[in-house]
Amino acid sequence: MSESFHIVTVQPQWILHDEAMGTKSKFWYREPNVEGERLFKYAQENTGQHWAEKIAAEVAGKLRTYHARVELAEFEGKRGTVTESFAREGRELRHGNEILAITVSDYDSRKRFHQSKHTLDNIWSALDRVFPRRESANRAKLLFADYLSLDALIGNTDRHHENWGLLVRRGTNGFRGFLAPSFDHASSLGRELVDERRNRFLAEGRVENYSERGRGGIYWTVDETHGPSPVELVRRAASRCPELFHPALAKMRALREDDLDMIVERVPVAWMSSSAREFAVGLMKYNLDQLRSILQ
DSSP: OOOOOOEEEEOGGGEEEEOOSSSSOEEEEOOTTSOSOEEEEEOOTTSOHHHHHHHHHHHHHHHTOOBOOEEEEEETTEEEEEEEOOOOTTOEEEEHHHHHHHHSTTOOTTOOSSOTTOBHHHHHHHHHHHOOSHHHHHHHHHHHHHHHHHHHHHTOOOOOTTSOEEEEEEETTEEEEEEOOBOOOOSOTTTTOOHHHHHHHHHTTOHHHHHHTOOOSSBSSTTOSSOOOHHHHHHHHHHHOHHHHHHHHHHHHHOOHHHHHHHHHTSOGGGSOHHHHHHHHHHHHHHHHHHHHHTO
């Protein structure tokens, strides 16, 4: 059996300040003799947000997808995760809503939910404007396609406009930036389900229904009532922009299903039920099959 993931114990005296962005309670801290700040994020009660975030980061690592580093953590008896700050060396994180607000006409950056203008086409257009050099824009799009393929694999339904962004730094000739690593994957792997419902999905062979009926944070058209599931978004996007998505999908062919089993196995026993493990693995394996089939 593989060794369980390390759990960081955060001390009260390390706290720097709260983080207001997002809906989850969290704070920044700095551990003595450790470089950089870290964000502790509480897991909402009766959810698996902590293990979902950690598993997602480990899967991203296997795929060599640019991602934020995550560890399981506890603070005063409460479970959660810690994430290393990636806004270093004078760089600032500009979230997607800020970028779209200045590149898309009448874009409401404050409308977090049901923001139908948060479409893939609008994101591509925003990246084209932010990166006027064609090769730079293409590089950013390839990276974003990699993020969306990861979302599809883990069933991450929360890629809303505050869950991606650019890291920018002011230089002598204005601002320069690049796409920030993929972050905030807590809304994945069926983390919101109770075991009774997971067991029903598993017993009835309906894990695929859960995957396909998920509602993602990116819309396909502005007149949709909700975004397609993460795996359906990649299906459509890969058909329209194969040159952007096929490199990410090619990595899915090399991903071993045993690696998914081993990652989930490393979550401490007390942190994740056997039903949650079986469902998470089943969901990823279904999604992996679907993503591989796109290239056939």
